[in-house]
Amino acid sequence: xxxxxxxxxxxxxxxxxxxxxxxxxxxxxxxxxxxxxxxxxxxxxxxxxxxxxxxxxxxxxxxxxxxxxxxxxxxxxxxxxxxxxxxxxxxxxxxxxxxxxxxxxxxxxxxxxxxxxxxxxxxxxxxxxxxxxxxxxxxxxxxxxxxxxxxxxxxxxxxxxxxxxxxxxxxxxxxxxxxxxxxxxxxxxxxxxxxxxxxxxxxxxxxxxxxxxxxxxxxxxxxxxxxxxxxxxxxxxxxxxxxxxxxxxxxxxxxxxxxxxxxxxxxxxxxxxxxxxxxxxxxxxxxxxxxxxxxxxxxxxxxxxxxxxxxxxxxxxxxxxxxxxxxxxxxxxxxxxxxxxxxxxxxxxxxxxxxxxxxxxxxxxxxxxxxxxxxx
Ligand SMILES: Cc1cc2nc3c(=O)[nH]c(=O)nc-3n(C[C@H](O)[C@H](O)[C@H](O)COP(=O)(O)OP(=O)(O)OC[C@H]3O[C@@H](n4cnc5c(N)ncnc54)[C@H](O)[C@@H]3O)c2cc1C
Numbered sequence: 556x557x558x559x560x561x562x563x564x565x566x567x568x569x570x571x572x573x574x575x576x577x578x579x580x581x582x583x584x585x586x587x588x589x590x591x592x593x594x595x596x597x598x599x600x601x602x603x604x605x606x607x608x609x610x611x612x613x614x615x616x617x618x619x620x621x622x623x624x625x626x627x628x629x630x631x632x633x634x635x636x637x638x639x640x641x642x643x644x645x646x647x648x649x650x651x652x653x654x655x656x657x658x659x660x661x662x663x664x665x666x667x668x669x670x671x672x673x674x675x676x677x678x679x680x681x682x683x684x685x686x687x688x689x690x691x692x693x694x695x696x697x698x699x700x701x702x703x704x705x706x707x708x709x710x711x712x713x714x715x716x717x718x719x720x721x722x723x724x725x726x727x728x729x730x731x732x733x734x735x736x737x738x739x740x741x742x743x744x745x746x747x748x749x750x751x752x753x754x755x756x757x758x759x760x761x762x763x764x765x766x767x768x769x770x771x772x773x774x775x776x777x778x779x780x781x782x783x784x785x786x787x788x789x790x791x792x793x794x795x796x797x798x799x800x801x802x803x804x805x806x807x808x809x810x811x812x813x814x815x816x817x818x819x820x821x822x823x824x825x826x827x828x829x830x831x832x833x834x835x836x837x838x839x840x841x842x843x844x845x846x847x848x849x850x851x852x853x854x855x856x857x858x859x860x861x862x863x864x865x866x867x868x869x870x871x872x873x874x875x876x877x878x879x880x881x882x883x884x885x886x887x888x889x890x891x892x893x894x895x896x897x898x899x900x901x902x903x904x905x906x907x908x909x910x911x912x913x914x915x916x917x918x919x920x921x922x923x924x925x926x927x928x929x930x931x
Contacts, residue, residue, distance in 0.1 A: 561577060561755045561756075565758070568600040568704065575715040577924070578715050588720055590724045595722075602839070607643070608699060611662065612813065619919070622923055631643070639703060643697070643698060648694045649802065650693065651862055659692060689862070727743040729742060729743050740753055755931060765910065773903050778908075781885075782881060786880075788852060790875055793873065802863055804816065804863055812830070893909070895909050897931075
């Protein structure tokens with residue numbers, strides 16, 4: 556039976572970053588990266604805002620805060636070194652009225668506790684930066700940026716393959732059995748079921764991480780968290796962007812997302828989103844929740860966007876795509892942190908599970924990879 560030191564499940568941005576970093580640190584190890592789809596990054600990693608987050612919103616001492624700030628710095632360096640298209644545009648978080656000033660101040664303090672400095676802008680300074688935005692005041696986050704996530708993932712894969720990582724698309728993890736300190740893994744391929752042995756499994760299966768975990772026979776069910784799907788839609792905006800920064804409203808309390816914001820891609824195309832809709836099954840089509848046809852969704856988007864962009868022309872909004880957040884908190888719970896478990900938590904030697912890798916997983920990917928490798 557073929558044997559590998561490491562089997563990484565899932566070639567989203569996190570699995571790719573783990574494969575790349577592991578191939579640098581474990582130089583003589585045999586590393587297999589499997590992906591069930593024909594192409595890497597076909598799920599959440601290609602259905603997001605492509606924003607390099609600064610690390611503003613997450614509770615101090617959380618994994619999200621630490622890995623986002625470390626990951627951001629590494630990501631900017633990586634993009635620079637390997638010519639991955641990106642731009643540090645900066646973002647404005649806007650308050651519409653004096654009543655929102657305390658919330659803005661709290662956010663500034665929270666960011667500072669994560670080591671992220673935000674500049675306070677009064678109404679005049681906001682107008683100078685973004686004349687189309689309706690703002691009483693704003694916070695400027697200079698280290699927020701945008702990235703071409705496909706190019707980033709392609710670069711990670713190329714570098715990993717140069718270091719002898721074996722990448723196998725169209726290969727689905729089915730099941731693993733633990734025997735004599737190693738795993739026997741069954742994979743579904745175009746040619747039928749294939750079995751191999753490995754010492755370590757790193758479960759980076761995103762939305763499917765709990766399903767993968769439940770098919771590892773020695774892992775007790777108590778270590779597999781309850782998970783939820785939370786969908787977010789995006790609308791593109793025709794014509795030239797009126798903004799040169801990313802524009803975010805203040806997040807609602809206990810929010811599942813950051814509020815419908817304005818982001819730009821590297822070609823300068825403006826898009827708005829994502830909203831938040833908890834759903835039962837993975838489905839990327841528009842709507843699904845009661846009363847959310849394209850027309851109704853567009854109306855809701857217009858209402859939210861007009862608070863900070865009053866001259867929005869709703870007819871220029873066109874539905875673009877959706878993504879699904881792998882969440883560990885339900886609709887009414889406070890947001891939960893990333894969960895990255897090793898054998899200290901679940902007692903299965905050689906197994907690392909990553910659960911709930913929602914935003915800022917793209918930004919944090921290189922730091923997540925370091926964190927995983929420290930735990931192997
Ligand atoms: C709407 C939205 C907006 C976001 N915006 C941002 C943002 O602006 N900035 C940011 O930093 N983060 C953002 N994120 C978060 C970011 O996109 C994710 O954290 C990141 O993409 C997660 O990557 P991943 O590799 O863990 O998961 P995925 O990209 O889902 O990859 C998992 C991979 O595992 C594969 N897989 C699953 N099961 C198996 C199996 N049994 N066998 C083989 N392969 C399998 C899947 O096919 C998939 O390719 C956003 C997320 C969403 C949903």
